[in-house]
Amino acid sequence: QVQLVESGGDLVEPGGSLRLSCAASGFIFTDYYMNWIRQTPGRGLEWVAYISQSGHVVNYADSVRGRFTISRDNVKRSVYLQMNGLRVDDTAVYYCAFPARLAQSWGQGTVVIVSP
Amino acid sequence: DVVVTQSPLSLSVTLGQPASISCRTTEGLVYSDGSTYLNWFHQRPGQSPRRLIYKVSNRDSGVPYRFSGSGSGTDFTLEISRVEAEDVGIFYCMQGTHWPWTFGQGTKVEIK
Numbered sequence: 001q002v003q004l005v006e007s008g009g010d011l012v013e014p015g016g017s018l019r020l021s022c023a024a025s026g027f028i029f030t031d032y033y034m035n036w037i038r039q040t041p042g043r044g045l046e047w048v049a050y051i052s053q054s055g056h057v058v059n060y061a062d063s064v065r066g067r068f069t070i071s072r073d074n075v076k077r078s079v080y081l082q083m084n085g086l087r088v089d090d091t092a093v094y095y096c097a098f099p100a101r102l103a104q105s106w107g108q109g110t111v112v113i114v115s116p
Numbered sequence: 117d118v119v120v121t122q123s124p125l126s127l128s129v130t131l132g133q134p135a136s137i138s139c140r141t142t143e144g145l146v147y148s149d150g151s152t153y154l155n156w157f158h159q160r161p162g163q164s165p166r167r168l169i170y171k172v173s174n175r176d177s178g179v180p181y182r183f184s185g186s187g188s189g190t191d192f193t194l195e196i197s198r199v200e201a202e203d204v205g206i207f208y209c210m211q212g213t214h215w216p217w218t219f220g221q222g223t224k225v226e227i228k
Contacts, residue, residue, distance in 0.1 A: 104170065
């Protein structure tokens with residue numbers, strides 16, 4: 001069955017960096033755009049970024065553009081989110097999900113806390 | 117950005133009674149491929165969101181028939197014909213037509 005397993009969440013100071021990973025199984029990974037979505041109590045659900053099957057097409061929410069980078073490794077069936085210049089308001093549960101526009105399947109999430 | 121507004125934000129429903137959640141968007145949601153990317157999700161406490169309905173009215177596999185979606189343009193509705201105890205949680209609508217794809221604020225459903 002479809003499984004998405006996120007990892008890499010941690011407590012980090014403002015200005016720091018983290019790399020989130022999402023390991024996918026149970027579906028043809030190379031058929032789908034992959035996505036990162038985050039959730040906070042205050043701002044709710046926010047679609048952070050997506051990446052095409054080949055990795056050549058990416059897009060970001062304005063709030064993270066220039067600081068976050070989405071990438072994927074189709075051999076490892078994994079998608080990544082490199083987060084630099086972290087800010088307190090990046091604190092959230094980060095979910096990996098697919099497909100684009102439809103978000104049929106979600107992982108369990110990984111928690112990122114940005115705090116001094 | 118397309119703003120997605122849900123109402124009500126909370127709903128207290130008697131078991132077995134119907135419930136309805138409205139979702140309004142600031143722009144029409146017909147995409148260039150002809151599809152309308154309006155989806156509904158349900159999130160129980162401590163869990164990830166689970167998709168119930170995609171493209172306005174298509175029920176996901178395993179989703180009970182008591183859930184139905186309807187609407188067009190900028191006005192959409194999720195209806196629960198008879199609320200059950202397992203329906204507690206937060207329901208979200210989400211538009212996937214205009215980037216950035218955006219979610220509503222959520223509607224919290226509790227049992228009266």
